[in-house]
Amino acid sequence: MVHFENAPAAVTNGQASNLNARVDVICGPLINFKNMDVNPTSSIWRGSVLIVTQPGQSQPRLLLRQAGPVEGHVAANGARSGDAAVAVDGVRLYEDPQKAFWRFSLALPLERYEARWEYSIPGLQYAEGSEVHSPWDFVVPSVNQSMRLMFHSCNGFSVGTDMNAWVGPNLWKDVLRVHAQKPFHAMIGGGDQLYNDGIRVDGPLKEWTSISNPHTRRAHDFDNNLRARCDEYYYANYIRWYSTDPFKAANGRIPQINIWDDHDIIDGFGSYTDHFMRCSVFRGLGGVAFKYYCLFQHHIAPPKSTYTTDAPQTMQAVNGTAGADPRQLENTFVLEEQKEDDSWIIGKRPGPYVEERSRNLYMRLGKRMAFIGVDARTERTRHQVNYPDTYDLIFSRLQSEVAAANGDIKHLIVLLGVPIAYPRLAWLENILSSPIIAPIRLLNKRFGFAGGLFNQFDGQVDLLDDLDDHYTARQHKKERRIFIQRLQDFSKTHSVRVTILGGDVHLAAIGRFYSNPSLRIHSEHDPRYMVNVISSAITNKPPPKAVANLLARRNKLHHMDSSTDETLMDFFDRQPGGQEKSAAWNKVTMPSRNYACITEIGLPMSNGNASAAQEDPAAFPLPMDGHSPLHKGEANAGSSHPAADGFSSSSGMPGGLDVTIRVEINPQDREAATDGYAFSIPALAYVPSEADSRPHSRARSLRPRSLRPPSRQSARPHSAVP
Structure with a gap:
């Protein structure tokens, strides 16, 4: 069973009379992974698809079908290929007089095989007139795989x-x-x-x-x-x-x-x-x-x-x-x-x-x-x-x-x-923040000297914000x-x-x-x-x-x-x-x-x-x-x-x-x-x-010092090589 936001309706062969409305898309689709529910009885992949449209559109829908195992994989018993499409209603996240954002939320069952899924958005047309390359596809891992x-x-x-x-x-x-x-x-x-x-x-x-x-x-x-x-x-x-x-x-x-x-x-x-x-x-x-x-x-x-x-x-x-x-x-x-x-x-x-x-x-x-x-x-x-x-x-x-x-x-x-x-x-940090730089900074403020060296915000050396990061x-x-x-x-x-x-x-x-x-x-x-x-x-x-x-x-x-x-x-x-x-x-x-x-x-x-x-x-x-x-x-x-x-x-x-x-x-x-x-x-x-269990070995407890109970030893400053 495939689960979706807003209880969608199944669609035979991807056709339905209410899916013919034009959708003027400015950007997208963008697909995201959200999370997985992994358990012995049923494992679910969850994600979403986003489109940005012209404002005032009727609610768009997304058609989704499983296309079967990834090419080159032998399908297990029960592998589905060419399933009827399922329609997913878009949820409007935001709209103003210039644009609207729509999300299609997906929840797919993991199979015993790595599965390819296909989706399309009926009526999708790019607002600037570029060609639509539909359907789009993505791949989810099998129930026994870790993600690539x-x-x-x-x-x-x-x-x-x-x-x-x-x-x-x-x-x-x-x-x-x-x-x-x-x-x-x-x-x-x-x-x-x-x-x-x-x-x-x-x-x-x-x-x-x-x-x-x-x-x-x-x-x-x-x-x-x-x-x-x-x-x-x-x-x-x-x-x-x-x-x-x-x-x-x-x-x-x-x-x-x-x-x-x-x-x-x-x-x-x-x-x-x-x-x-x-x-x-x-x-x-x-x-x-x-x-x-x-x-x-x-x-x-x-x-x-x-x-x-x-x-x-x-x-x-x-x-x-x-x-x-x-x-x-x-x-x-x-x-x-x-x-x-x-x-x-x-x-x-x-x-x-x-x-x-x-x-x-x-x-x-x-x-x-x-x-x-x-x-x-x-x-x-x-x-x-x-x-x-x-x-x-x-x-x-x-x-x-x-x-x-x-x-x-x-x-x-x-x-x-x-x-x-x-x-x-650290040596570069010390130079760039040292008093040596002060006269150059003054010349920069007064006359624009060495303008490329200093940022336009707080007047510090431009590299310092990267180093401080x-x-x-x-x-x-x-x-x-x-x-x-x-x-x-x-x-x-x-x-x-x-x-x-x-x-x-x-x-x-x-x-x-x-x-x-x-x-x-x-x-x-x-x-x-x-x-x-x-x-x-x-x-x-x-x-x-x-x-x-x-x-x-x-x-x-x-x-x-x-x-x-x-x-x-x-x-x-x-x-x-x-x-x-x-x-x-x-x-x-x-x-x-x-x-x-x-x-x-x-x-x-x-x-x-x-x-x-x-x-x-x-x-x-x-x-x-x-x-x-x-x-x-x-x-x-x-x-x-x-x-x-x-x-x-x-x-x-x-x-x-x-x-x-x-x-x-x-x-x-x-x-x-x-x-x-x-x-x-x-x-x-x-x-x-x-070494891990010896009380005074070099391999001390991995528990951070701030989380260990105080002691005479832990009160001493901790040394670290810069």
Whole structure:
């Protein structure tokens, strides 16, 4: 039985007299994954499809049918192919005199086979007259599969990019090629799904940005007129970008999972000085950006109103949303959602600069995989990433979900907006914030000297907001350490491997945390072994070779605590397609556009006995340090790994992953040819060691210091290598 929102009617052969109305579509369809109900009796996949239409449309409908097993798979008994279509009524989320947003909510039963589903929207016509490529299709995993994932970030261009040098969102062509070979069940957006920075260059903030006096700029109102112009800008930018092929084609066929980052709002949002971040214009931008983030990226109704300085009821969040402004609701409909989707972990209190509560995600990604998406932007300041109680909510949800899964969950994917295992740049922070810069800043204010070095908002060095965003920035180090230790504790308690995804930095790398080699713990048994897959950017330009090489030189061995080391992995064994992207000695950072493929390792078979093919981890020698491979899956990392093509896989224990980074060879190549690099992450089989139980060993408790009972030892300051 297929379940849908608003009790739809079945339609024979996709025909019905009430499905003939024309639907003038401005943007879409966009398909999202919401969550899965996984249980022994019936497992359900839940998602949604969004379209943006001209206002005043009659209620649209979506026709959905299962097309049977994915090509190449043998259908099990009872496999359905060519079922009668089911009609799904659209639910109106938002409408004003310019546009309307409609959501079709889906709930599909998982089969014993990987199934392809097809959908169409009768009467759909694009408002600008472009051709409709219907039906669209997507793939859901079988009841025994974990999801196959694609991960991307930074899907747009920074202001000032030479557009003649970079062919648009070209790399999505390769995504669709790989998807055709072996379908992705979901694509994860790690933030910056589009870039809204142009609002200050050729948009309604141009005049405000040009105000030279910082005090006057901070005191500027964000009235309803400015809000309306910003609203129009954000909406038009979403429409433009989400209607651009080949990104548009992927949006309709690969279900999305998204979190946001600064460029979804404006460059550096949250990481400028506090007194400037609290100015009305930034708070207003946060509200408008949140509105369209809800609609386009999550298919949920936005708040009824957003912040303005001429409507006092919008200036203070009430229960996590601003009070209603009658002017913003004039000729406007906003759906009042009956209940929140169960994928949300909603913060307890509004962010400091966005009048909304954070929206973190929990999702089950198939049989053996779970997912946490951390909203690291709504609560962000220069001195914090998330409130402590938000971390408590996340780990509480994880505990309850893993307990309810009865041991099925073997791998946890954690999505962050920025990398967390990444080279330190404290020395650069010190230089850029030192008194040496003060005379140059004064010359900049008076005469515009070195204008490219300073941002247009708080007058600080432009790079500082990027550096302050990093978990490795000095003000975030304690929060970072406690977060990683809590993940280690979770991994150890439940024998669940943790893998972290992060983007933002416009290059590819593989960071990892792991037990200090002196503890002699093999990665297969090590709950501290956590990989940070760094994949960025899929569209934006990469940094210069010199920057990538500098980061590679800063790839030192770091000691996060007395038991945990970290470093980047040697991964890029050759230059992609023979094109020189970085120095020949640089094996750890790749400055070229890229994206990642993540696939559960296939189960090995030996005479019908899966366990017979498992290798003893002890057969791989323990490394001297993290500059060496830590286990077999890292030993053959790079272009020769079986999964380097993005759709093949290796074999091992269920719960392990193959990770592939697909790297663009030539940004001028309109066919977007790529080269692939891959490695494997082993499943975790935690075995308590003598070092873990010894009271005064280097392997101290994985419980974060802030959560342990006070003692004379714990009162001493904790040392960490910067």
